[in-house]
Amino acid sequence: MITSILNSVKKKLGIMESYKHFDEEIILDINTVFMSLNQLGVGPSSPFSITGETEEWSDFMEDGKIEAVKSYVPLKVRLLFDPPQSSYLVNEIKDQINELEFRMLVQAEKDHLPEYDMTGIYIGE
Numbered sequence: 001m002i003t004s005i006l007n008s009v010k011k012k013l014g015i016m017e018s019y020k021h022f023d024e025e026i027i028l029d030i031n032t033v034f035m036s037l038n039q040l041g042v043g044p045s046s047p048f049s050i051t052g053e054t055e056e057w058s059d060f061m062e063d064g065k066i067e068a069v070k071s072y073v074p075l076k077v078r079l080l081f082d083p084p085q086s087s088y089l090v091n092e093i094k095d096q097i098n099e100l101e102f103r104m105l106v107q108a109e110k111d112h113l114p115e116y117d118m119t120g121i122y123i124g125e
Contacts, residue, residue, distance in 0.1 A: 003056040005030060005073070012074035013082060017053075022081070027051070029080040033073050034060070040101065041108035042069065065107065072100040 002008040007017045009030055015022065031049040038047045043061045057066050075097050084090055 003058065004053045005050050005055050005057055005060070006053045008057070008070065009074045009077055013078060023052070026077060026081060029077045030073060032080065033076040036076070037069065037072070040105055042104045068100050068104050072097065072104065075100070
């Protein structure tokens, strides 16, 4: 399993890990997507960015909450870096992105709600 953010995005784009020619552009696009995620309230409270292949998904957020992000980032990068020629495919990718954004937004809101016990007494931190 690839844990490097850059290498896993490259794999989803169909680019071999050893091929470094587009790394700068892909890193720029990944960081743009991380900015968007930060504005959605997903991930760390301060903006996250990568500089190369050393940053891993676990550096961005906890493993249990990362799966949607692992799907979301490559889709957004694909539209920025190498959009499909077919408008149908572009629309399909955008639909997937919208679905993931909605679900991550709901999860982010849920994670930030105060916790109450069954009697209505606040038990959060």
